[in-house]
Amino acid sequence: MRISELSARTGVTVPTIKYYLREGLLPEGERSAPTQAAYGERHVERLRVIRALLDAGVSIAETRRVLEALDAPSSRPHDLLGTAHAAVTPPVDEHLDLTDAERLVSGLGWRPGACDPAVLGDVARALAGLERAGFTVPEDVMPVYLASARAIADAEITGVPTDSAEAAVRYVVLGSVLVEPLLLALRRVAEQVASFERFGGAEH
Amino acid sequence: MRISELSARTGVTVPTIKYYLREGLLPEGERSAPTQAAYGERHVERLRVIRALLDAGVSIAETRRVLEALDAPSSRPHDLLGTAHAAVTPPVDEHLDLTDAERLVSGLGWRPGACDPAVLGDVARALAGLERAGFTVPEDVMPVYLASARAIADAEITGVPTDSAEAAVRYVVLGSVLVEPLLLALRRVAEQVASFERFGGAEH
Numbered sequence: 001m002r003i004s005e006l007s008a009r010t011g012v013t014v015p016t017i018k019y020y021l022r023e024g025l026l027p028e029g030e031r032s033a034p035t036q037a038a039y040g041e042r043h044v045e046r047l048r049v050i051r052a053l054l055d056a057g058v059s060i061a062e063t064r065r066v067l068e069a070l071d072a073p074s075s076r077p078h079d080l081l082g083t084a085h086a087a088v089t090p091p092v093d094e095h096l097d098l099t100d101a102e103r104l105v106s107g108l109g110w111r112p113g114a115c116d117p118a119v120l121g122d123v124a125r126a127l128a129g130l131e132r133a134g135f136t137v138p139e140d141v142m143p144v145y146l147a148s149a150r151a152i153a154d155a156e157i158t159g160v161p162t163d164s165a166e167a168a169v170r171y172v173v174l175g176s177v178l179v180e181p182l183l184l185a186l187r188r189v190a191e192q193v194a195s196f197e198r199f200g201g202a203e204h
Numbered sequence: 205m206r207i208s209e210l211s212a213r214t215g216v217t218v219p220t221i222k223y224y225l226r227e228g229l230l231p232e233g234e235r236s237a238p239t240q241a242a243y244g245e246r247h248v249e250r251l252r253v254i255r256a257l258l259d260a261g262v263s264i265a266e267t268r269r270v271l272e273a274l275d276a277p278s279s280r281p282h283d284l285l286g287t288a289h290a291a292v293t294p295p296v297d298e299h300l301d302l303t304d305a306e307r308l309v310s311g312l313g314w315r316p317g318a319c320d321p322a323v324l325g326d327v328a329r330a331l332a333g334l335e336r337a338g339f340t341v342p343e344d345v346m347p348v349y350l351a352s353a354r355a356i357a358d359a360e361i362t363g364v365p366t367d368s369a370e371a372a373v374r375y376v377v378l379g380s381v382l383v384e385p386l387l388l389a390l391r392r393v394a395e396q397v398a399s400f401e402r403f404g405g406a407e408h
Contacts, residue, residue: 045338052337078396078403085392105393114400115393122389129385133256134249135378137386144359145383145390148352153394155348157402174339176395179349181333182341183391184384185326186349188289189309189319190357191380192282196318198361199282 003029006039010047017047025050025064049174056178062088070173082116084173092121100127107146152183207233210243214251221251229254229268253378260382266292274377281364281372286320288377296325304331311350356387 007014020026026046029037049070053063065087069080092098098117101124102110110120130137137145156175161167211218224230230250233241253274257267269291273284296302302321305328306314314324334341341349360379365371 048336048338052333052339055333055336076403078399081396081399085396089392105390105397108390108394109397109401110393115396119389119392119396123386123393126386126389129256129259130382132252132259133378133382134252135256135374135382137379137383138363141359141363144355145387148356149387149390149394150398151348152352152391153398155345156395157398159342159345160399160402170339172399174337175341176392178334178337178339179341180388180391182327182330183349183353183387185323185330186309186312186353187356187384187387188293188323188380189314189327190312190353191360192285192289192319192323193309193313194354194357194361195282195285195364195376197313198364199280 001039002036003039006043006047009044010051012047012051020047020050023060023064025060025067052174052178056181058088058177066173066177070170080168081172081176082118084176086116086118088177089118089122090125092117092124096121096124096128098124100124104142104146107143108150205243206240207243210247210251213248214255216251216255224251224254227264227268229264229271256378256382260385262292262381270377270381274374281376284372285376285380286322288380290320290322292381293322293326294329296321296328300325300328300332302328304328308346308350311347312354 001009003014003017006012007017010017012020017026021028026043029039029043032038046067049067050063053066054060058066066084069083069087072080072083098120101120104127105115105120105123156179160171205213207218207221210216211221214221216224221230225232230247233243233247236242250271253271254267257270258264262270270288273287273291276284276287302324305324308331309319309324309327360383364375
């Protein structure tokens with residue numbers, strides 16, 4: 001199909017598609033004439049993934065790295081997950097103290113070598129942010145965070161399809177990154193429900 | 205203390221402090237001379253909160269609204285939570301279909317009137333993002349998301365301190381917003397641990 005049809009099919013404007021082509025997010029179409037290229041279903045599919053990542057707040061550079069992970073032909077699920085996480089995580093600053101983060105995630109079953117260090121940096125940065133704000137997670141709440149994170153991950157990883165590498169890749173990379181807004185939204189709703197049950201609404 | 209000392213105490217540069225003053229994030233100091241103002245402990249404290257919110261990716265406008273919630277003198281925990289969530293959530297677009305979101309969060313104990321509609325919009329946007337990407341959360345994973353969100357919220361809301369309104373406000377507003385990066389980071393680590401246990405590492 002021509003770029004105009006690709007635009008109509010996906011709802012992404014032609015200038016935006018051209019931008020993604022220039023940025024290397026979308027592979028070139030097949031040259032069908034000197035000024036014309038033909039696009040196929042994989043471009044439709046890829047555009048949906050790009051839009052989803054950008055809509056989820058992933059940057060252009062991070063999206064490019066996630067797509068590279070998706071395209072890596074021989075990637076196995078565990079390596080891919082690390083690549084996908086690293087793609088959406090700032091690199092670990094050498095000044096970042098990982099001690100508290102390591103102690104905390106040992107409660108998740110973490111041990112050295114099982115994780116990409118970037119995710120440990122994420123935990124350390126999150127703890128540092130709380131400390132800077134002077135906010136302490138109560139002692140009996142932290143174990144619930146750890147148990148919930150582990151329960152979520154176990155369910156997700158158990159569900160990784162193993163029938164095709166492509167399906168596994170898609171599930172692991174997109175599932176990890178795109179589900180984040182859903183989890184945060186569900187927590188906010190649950191907080192309001194629990195708070196309503198404990199404290200009552202505005203009219204009481 | 206003078207602005208230079210406030211800067212030294214908090215590690216926030218003087219031009220940045222002046223920017224926060226202009227933006228109304230930080231209350232003015234007490235005028236001690238025509239060109240000089242005196243700042244106190246509440247400015248130190250407030251600067252830590254501002255930095256924490258901005259570091260967590262909250263925008264200047266959202267930070268201003270969260271701070272307004274923190275400052276509202278007669279706010280009760282449940283109203284505050286709604287205000288804090290609304291402050292960091294885009295308004296609900298009238299074209300947004302909330303049907304699927306309402307059905308999903310009924311599994312959290314949600315019912316009409318218990319929540320600020322903004323959080324429901326968050327769920328709807330997250331679901332729409334997944335749908336656009338063609339990603340379906342597996343049937344046996346979604347109940348784990350709901351149960352985990354509810355377990356987290358129950359622990360958090362049970363822990364709301366009731367001895368002082370100020371402590372409750374601080375806990376609810378900051379806890380909800382600032383803990384998000386920690387939860388996402390813990391999930392990523394847990395995913396890597398679970399994936400390592402199921403699929404093994406790179407060297408196997």
